[in-house]
Amino acid sequence: MANLRVAVDVGGTFTDICIMDETSGALRIEKTASSADPIEGIMAGVEKAGIDLSQVALFSHGTTVATNALITRRLPRAAMVCTEGFRDVIEIRRANKEDLWDTYKDVVPPYIPRRDRLVVPERVDASGKIVKPLDEEAAREVARILKRRGVSAIAVCFMNAFVNGANERRMKEILLEAMPDVPVSTSSEVLPEIFEHERFSTTVANAVLSPVVVDYTRRLSKRLNAGGYTRDLLLLHTGGGVMTPKSVEDFAARLAGSGIAAGAIASRHIAMLCGFKNSIGLDMGGTSTDVSLAYEGQSRVTKDWYVEYGYPIRFSSIEVLTIGAGGGSLAWQDEAGSLRNGPQSAGANPGPACYGNGNMQPTNTDANLVLGRLGTSLAGGKITLDPELAEKAVREGVAKPFGLELHAAADAIIKVANANMSDAVRLISISRGYDPRDFALVAFGGAGALHGAAIAKELSIPAVIVPPSPGVTSALGCLLVDVQHDFSESHIKAVAEADPAGIEAEFSRMEKEAVERLTHEGVAAGDIVLQRTVDMMYQGQWRSLAVTAPSPIVSMADLVEAFHREHNREYNFRRDETPVSLYRLNLKATGLVPKAELMKHEPTGIVPEPRSTRPVWFDPEASVETPIYHRDDLPAGFTFTGPAVIEQFDSTTIVPPGTKAEVDPYLNIIIRI
Numbered sequence: 001m002a003n004l005r006v007a008v009d010v011g012g013t014f015t016d017i018c019i020m021d022e023t024s025g026a027l028r029i030e031k032t033a034s035s036a037d038p039i040e041g042i043m044a045g046v047e048k049a050g051i052d053l054s055q056v057a058l059f060s061h062g063t064t065v066a067t068n069a070l071i072t073r074r075l076p077r078a079a080m081v082c083t084e085g086f087r088d089v090i091e092i093r094r095a096n097k098e099d100l101w102d103t104y105k106d107v108v109p110p111y112i113p114r115r116d117r118l119v120v121p122e123r124v125d126a127s128g129k130i131v132k133p134l135d136e137e138a139a140r141e142v143a144r145i146l147k148r149r150g151v152s153a154i155a156v157c158f159m160n161a162f163v164n165g166a167n168e169r170r171m172k173e174i175l176l177e178a179m180p181d182v183p184v185s186t187s188s189e190v191l192p193e194i195f196e197h198e199r200f201s202t203t204v205a206n207a208v209l210s211p212v213v214v215d216y217t218r219r220l221s222k223r224l225n226a227g228g229y230t231r232d233l234l235l236l237h238t239g240g241g242v243m244t245p246k247s248v249e250d251f252a253a254r255l256a257g258s259g260i261a262a263g264a265i266a267s268r269h270i271a272m273l274c275g276f277k278n279s280i281g282l283d284m285g286g287t288s289t290d291v292s293l294a295y296e297g298q299s300r301v302t303k304d305w306y307v308e309y310g311y312p313i314r315f316s317s318i319e320v321l322t323i324g325a326g327g328g329s330l331a332w333q334d335e336a337g338s339l340r341n342g343p344q345s346a347g348a349n350p351g352p353a354c355y356g357n358g359n360m361q362p363t364n365t366d367a368n369l370v371l372g373r374l375g376t377s378l379a380g381g382k383i384t385l386d387p388e389l390a391e392k393a394v395r396e397g398v399a400k401p402f403g404l405e406l407h408a409a410a411d412a413i414i415k416v417a418n419a420n421m422s423d424a425v426r427l428i429s430i431s432r433g434y435d436p437r438d439f440a441l442v443a444f445g446g447a448g449a450l451h452g453a454a455i456a457k458e459l460s461i462p463a464v465i466v467p468p469s470p471g472v473t474s475a476l477g478c479l480l481v482d483v484q485h486d487f488s489e490s491h492i493k494a495v496a497e498a499d500p501a502g503i504e505a506e507f508s509r510m511e512k513e514a515v516e517r518l519t520h521e522g523v524a525a526g527d528i529v530l531q532r533t534v535d536m537m538y539q540g541q542w543r544s545l546a547v548t549a550p551s552p553i554v555s556m557a558d559l560v561e562a563f564h565r566e567h568n569r570e571y572n573f574r575r576d577e578t579p580v581s582l583y584r585l586n587l588k589a590t591g592l593v594p595k596a597e598l599m600k601h602e603p604t605g606i607v608p609e610p611r612s613t614r615p616v617w618f619d620p621e622a623s624v625e626t627p628i629y630h631r632d633d634l635p636a637g638f639t640f641t642g643p644a645v646i647e648q649f650d651s652t653t654i655v656p657p658g659t660k661a662e663v664d665p666y667l668n669i670i671i672r673i
Contacts, residue, residue, distance in 0.1 A: 028077020603637025
């Protein structure tokens with residue numbers, strides 16, 4: 001029987017592979033260099049790991065293909081068909097800018113240029129009444145033009161189609177009659193919600209990505225099948241679930257941001273194993289740090305996100321805050337004479353100064369090496385670090401300009417980086433109404449465990465969790481997800497005028513569609529879980545909050561009280577006398593996928609000896625002779641007090657002086673701050 005579960009996370013530098021044995025829960029990892037075509041890197045990793053694809057029960061994949069396609073604009077030619085008079089909605093946007101004070105910086109142009117945005121006469125009013133039926137003669141002329149232009153995808157975006165998509169559906173039929181092989185995305189199917197720019201923008205992103213992503217999933221599925229894999233390839237989407245290639249054909253834009261969601265999922269799961277329902281994920285890599293939050297075992301979800309500013313993608317997404325802070329982030333002096341850290345990065349090539357590839361500017365990796373927190377090799381000896389080059393970069397780039405001693409300069413670099421990451425944690429916790437003191441910090445990624453304890457101390461977070469394989473934790477997240485789809489429907493109405501029976505009928509319709517879709521994907525009826533939420537707001541507001549909705553809905557009073565409580569938690573006030581409005585109905589449909597348990601280890605009572613010692617500067621004034629452990633030597637149940645440095649293939653963990661640490665049954669290191 002097939003008993004292996006394989007997860008692959010493709011990064012800019014490495015492709016990470018996690019292999020889990022279903023029967024034992026044993027986990028092993030592999031890393032291979034990423035390639036220009038991610039599929040080649042994946043297959044090379046599968047071969048390097050010695051995976052027999054015929055023995056694989058589940059193959060899950062977090063991909064950056066969609067994200068990279070939008071960023072690089074390597075997109076096929078696509079077209080947009082709009083209501084007459086509204087072809088420029090996606091270019092006008094919200095008439096705002098990312099940097100309000102930069103007069104010269106413009107928002108990037110839309111994914112579809114104006115010449116490929118065509119119009120047809122039609123109109124639906126705000127109530128859903130068809131004021132002007134689709135002009136079918138004009139529609140056929142548009143289809144003829146687009147066929148001649150050879151477009152690869154089409155977005156159909158009509159005004160008020162979120163309440164009545166009949167004209168959009170007819171336009172799609174006419175386009176498919178002329179071009180049966182061209183994917184057509186309609187806004188009423190992709191995102192049936194008010195706010196035309198957000199709806200149009202999401203539909204356009206879905207259309208332009210469809211040929212790219214569908215081609216990728218088909219090619220990867222074909223390669224896996226040729227190797228003996230017989231089941232569906234599962235692709236991680238931003239909402240925190242997976243989807244099959246069949247669903248990708250209709251909702252390609254859900255894969256934009258796929259990669260960063262995996263780390264948030266894994267950190268939440270690991271924290272739950274350690275007994276923490278509230279957790280903050282700190283995923284620090286070579287270039288950036290991703291911060292996520294889970295409260296009461298649930299990840300925060302948002303619809304306010306984008307790959308490029310000005311072009312929102314309004315599918316539900318796990319909220320992840322990304323900042324330019326990583327091992328390769330550069331330390332530099334600004335015009336006011338202050339020390340800065342990032343967002344500029346040395347990247348994978350040339351990399352930090354200590355790599356010896358020509359970079360002379362100091363990075364976080366160089367500073368950690370100077371302070372003794374890093375050894376002279378990474379990735380099991382595959383990367384050798386040169387301490388002299390690191391010292392030279394820190395001395396020339398920071399110590400001399402600021403008049404600091406070498407170790408004080410390195411310490412300053414790390415403190416600025418930690419301050420940046422601490423601010424990011426504050427943004428996703430304190431500014432959302434959460435107290436960091438009620439959370440555990442899950443530190444992972446190649447560099448997260450180096451900085452986790454210091455950040456936790458800064459924020460009074462009581463515990464830091466370092467997973468067994470921090471560098472490939474995001475890949476592990478791909479093994480811990482279910483098939484998931486998100487449905488939504490605009491329902492703008494004052495609570496006083498709302499009809500519970502009508503709301504129940506709309507939820508029932510969405511639930512029927514959800515069950516049909518999951519059943520089509522092979523999910524058994526007993527494995528389907530449906531979760532309802534209602535977005536609500538005080539009348540006069542336009543920002544809403546999601547409130548869990550019961551099934552069935554028989555009264556609005558409980559929903560209103562739940563909204564008041566949530567508003568008080570998020571914004572620290574409530575106004576019980578203010579009328580409340582409904583905004584949107586949401587349904588999360590989950591198809592449960594059987595999950596293998598991670599291997600649990602019994603305490604051995606063995607007290608491992610450090611493999612060596614070296615001076616480490618936890619304070620720039622003096623070094624401390626610090627034991628150096630290897631992660632593989634630390635058994636379950638082992639407890640120790642810092643200082644300590646723990647090295648392993650994919651990361652290094654710092655346990656500061658005076659802090660206590662323990663290895664739990666799942667081999668996580670829990671550091672008590």
